[in-house]
Amino acid sequence: MEVGRGISSNRLICFLFVSVYFEVSIFAHGRLLLEKKPDPVNAAATARWLVSLNSWGVLSTISSDMGGAPFGNVVSFSDGLPSQGLGVPYFYLTTLDPTARYALKDQRSSFTISEYPIGTCGSTDPENPTCAKLTLTGKLKLVDRHSSEAEFAERALFSKHAEMKDWPKGHNFKFFKLEIEDLFLIDWFGGPKPLTLDTYLHPTMNQLASMV
């Protein structure tokens, strides 16, 4: 029994070491470093990978002029400088478009992206659960234009969407962000992956903690 316990402890230490090494190689200070598709078992890494590599998605808000119907709109986004995303999507929207107008009346919204446009689903159908998809649900909020967060949003968006800096000033584009409350990730069979906001935003510390 003592020998058994010794082997078990060594195995645990070895497992923790490999796990720590693996996690550090994926995340550093909450930033995603890998560009290869993560193992579907790692829900946080998969979700962050989807957000990091996609350039556009569908932002859904509650319509105030169509009987409260959900209104999905194609938008570009960014969660940070290329390969340095932090997981929170920022947008550059004008109130000439209904999405920004709706959000200023009712912040409830969701943002949806797919693995399909990244090109790694191959011949798998976009609705097949192994072709990953992510829906972030929360509140779509205007970013204070004089804040350091607005500076971050500008760098994040303009570095991935170069033409945005030349979009018409008269259209009154503003920075918005999705304050995430819930995550819905499908990246394999068996239904949505359990994934908390905290694990998504701070994956390294949480995942290490859950291994102990």
Place this chain on the structure above:
Amino acid sequence: MEVGRGISSNRLICFLFVSVYFEVSIFAHGRLLLEKKPDPVNAAATARWLVSLNSWGVLSTISSDMGGAPFGNVVSFSDGLPSQGLGVPYFYLTTLDPTARYALKDQRSSFTISEYPIGTCGSTDPENPTCAKLTLTGKLKLVDRHSSEAEFAERALFSKHAEMKDWPKGHNFKFFKLEIEDLFLIDWFGGPKPLTLDTYLHPTMNQLASMV
């Protein structure tokens, strides 16, 4: 003045002839025949082209378990056999997924697609108005499984998404359709294109009528 009228009449006849020829070459019995991107001036043709060539989009419903937030979900769809679409999107959904569950409680929904995944936007940003996007808003309805419409939906979906026919029977997939009430199309500068449901569904007759 008489001469002027004569020239004007000849021009009108010539214009109508060319227009009829052009429209017939795009649509036949409400079906889209062209695979080339239509002129952005032709809103109905552009919208139908987007629906015909895309294989997936984001279907948004009202969540019943997240405070009524709009919930966008990646889904595959089809509006008919390849190159024979009729403009109405059909879906193959299971109530294991929240979208179908939400729709059975509240039919309000929208379906959003982009030109970007078709590959014709080039280096243009996905949010640039010249990279077309379409949102169909309406009611997401279950199709009666014993109806001829269910047979149409099956042919439409399985012809474009071959693996669907092998999806697990135990998951209880069912056919749904979006009963369209409103169209939001951006395909150029200047805001959304005026486009009625009737013009979208029956473009040839309506567009000819509007020229007279």
